[in-house]
Amino acid sequence: MHAAKAVRLRRSRSLAVSGLAVLLTAATALSSGAAGSGPSPGPTPSPSEAAPKPPPDQPPPLLTQADVDRAVARLDGVVQDMMKRTGVPGTAVGVVYKDRVVYLKGFGKRHVGEPAAVGPDTVFQLASLSKPVSSTVVAGAAGDDTGVWDEPVAAHLPGFALKDPWVSGHATVTDLMSHRSGLPDHAGDLLEDLGYDQAYILGHLRYEPLAPFRASYAYTNFGFTAGAEAVARTKGVSWQKLSEDTLFGPAGMNSTSTTFADYAKARNKAVGHVRNADGTWQAKFVRDADAQAPAGGVSSTASDMTRWLRLQLADGTLDGRRIVDAENLEHTHLPEIVSQPPASPAGRTGFYGLGWNVGYDDQGRLRLSHSGAFDLGANTNVTMLPGERLGIIVLTNGRPVGLADSVAEDFFDTAQYGKPTRDWLPLIAAVYAQEDRAAVSPTDYAEPPAVRKAARTDSAYTGTYDNAYYGRAVVTTDEDGLVLELGPAPKRYRLSHYDGDTFSFTTTGENAVGPTGVTFTFGEGKSADRLRVEYLDETGLGTFTRR
Known part of the structure; x- marks a missing residue:
């Protein structure tokens, strides 16, 4: 979610797979009040007026070796302090400067309660930090042909279409990998949570409503996926094979993969953790993306990712070998769409490119960054100043609480200004927490109304209901009452009565939002004609009709 500190969070469920555009603009907005005051309740913070600036009589010079050394020297203490404050179990950090790995360390545990320590060669799930890695793959696969970015996706991806036929025929790899296709925010993510596979999800994006094509930005994991998969299809290989042949193998990234099976079988891997209500951390869920x-x-x-950082900062070369065409790699660093309009005439505009949040700092230097977050247990960050040939990678095995983003911000502050401009951790953590609160239904299903209408008999609700987008919903009964089944497997959700014909269940998965409502509607008969699932209805697709 950064360009110059532009953070794109939507609601808590989007944190999960998001590439949240690091919360930095919003965090700065939170810090604009009196020192020591916490964020006020309310909607998501608006972007900041501008990134933090040094005193006007002390503009930061171009970075020197001493500047970088100072920031590197501070890293051990910063990481350890933030891990202590948050409880995040494990972290790995790497820094590249002028084609050298100047810092590479692991901290903490791979799995809470077990002795194995995190090291530079511990495998982490990257979440949406995958996007700039994948755009590097496409740049490498394109060779010296920059036209690959302008290829219409539907022509190469069987079954893929968008709601508007004209847009469907003209949406290119660039449109989809820069989130400007018009698809709504995180389109398809809830289908994934219900257990649908990639083919089903990409084939059903055609039901989603569209915003103006190439004139609106909305972060979509499956739009991005469609663009990348279309490139793999043109090469006649799987996405994993394309990634191995184009980037991972040539760059010596031998522990890097795009498949969950490879992550799962890695002996030295960091397991995802979530934080319990009492503040302890637990390896509770498994995220298969x-x-x-x-x-x-x-x-x-972290070791492999520093090799990727070196390649990024050296225009596509690594250890004296050309891995990715320089022009095509540079193309991934260009702004393609405004992702964060300025909040005021003096504010800064954030952009999104091909897998990168693209921005420019107060000295006009290009700043590239991206975050990754799984609500089920991962948070990552990459931030680079290509003109300074400086970049940092931060990997963690805990759900997002601000640590990965804060370490990167502290590092670049220290390099540029001699010390951090603020304590980033509480600010960024507050934005994540505020997004969690914003995801909760406005209805408190734990507190039924004072005067509650009785439910009808169970048989009035049971039956099979169809939905062109979400597939089949089945309502059955067991000894404890009504059960809702959703998805291809299917997943079973216990329905609790709230009021009249409205029930609730607790959502699960990467995009869980807590309790959500299920409302049945009736026509002339004694059985419900339709049911609407609240959290599935953000874009108007959450109503199921009785078969």
């Missing part, structure tokens, strides 16, 4: 592999399914190590 194969359906959106190009957008969120990459796993890697």
Whole structure:
């Protein structure tokens, strides 16, 4: 979610797979009040007026070796302090400067309660940090042909279409990998949560409503995935094979993969953790992101990612070898769509490119960054100043609480200004927490109304209901009452009565939002004609009709 500190969070469920555009603009907005004051309740913070600036009589010079050394020297203490404050179990950090790995360390544990320590070669799930890795793959696969970005996706991806036939025929790899196709925010993510595979999801995006094509930005994992998969189809190989042959193999990224199976079988891997209500951390869930592999399914190590950083900062070369065409790699660093309009005439505009948040700092330097977040247990960050040939990678095995983004911000502050401009951790953590609150239904299903209408008999609700987008919903009964089944497997959800013909269940999965409502509607008969699932209805697709 950064360009110059532009953070794109939507609601808590989008944190999950998001490439949240690091919360930095919003975090700065939160910090604009009195020192020590916490964020006020309310909607998501608006972007900041501008990034933090040094005193006007002390503009930061171009970075020197001493500047970088100072920031590197501070890293051990910063990481350890932030891990202590948050409880995040494990972290790995790498820094590249002028084609050298100047810092590479692991901290903490791979799995809470077990002795194995995190090291530079521990495999982490990257979540949406996968996107800039994948755009590098496409740049490499294109060779010296920059036309690959302008290829219409539907021509190469069987079954893929969008709601508007004209847009469907003209949407290119660039449109989909820069989130400007018109698809709504995180389109398809809930299908993945219900258990649908990539083919089903890409084939059903045609039902989603569209915003203006190439004139609106909305972050979509499956739009990005469609663009990348179309490139793999033109080469006649799988996405994993294309990634191995184009980038991972030539760059010596031997522990990097786009498949969950490879991550799962790695002996030295960091397991995802979530934080319990009492503040402890637990390895509770497993996140399989194969359906959106190009957008969120990459796993890697800090060692491998520093090799990728070196390649990025050296225009596509590594150890004296050309891995990716320089012009095509540079193309991924260009702004393609406004992702964060300025909040005021003096504010800064954030852009999104091909897998990168693209921005420019107060000295006009290009700044590239991306975050990755799985609500089920991962948070990552990459931030680069290509003109300074400086970049940092931060990998963690805990759900997003601000650590990965804050370490990167502290590092670049220290390099540029001699010290951090603020304590980033509480600010960024507050934005994540505020997004969690914003995801909750406005209805408190735990507190039924004072005067509650009785439900009808169970048989009035049971039956099979169809939905062109979400597939089949089946309502059955068991000894404890009504059960809702959703998805191809299917997943079973216990329905609790709230009021009249409205029930609720607790959502699960990467995009869980807590309790959500299920409302049945009746016509002339004694059986419900339709049911609407609240959290599936954000774009108007959440109503199921009785078969």
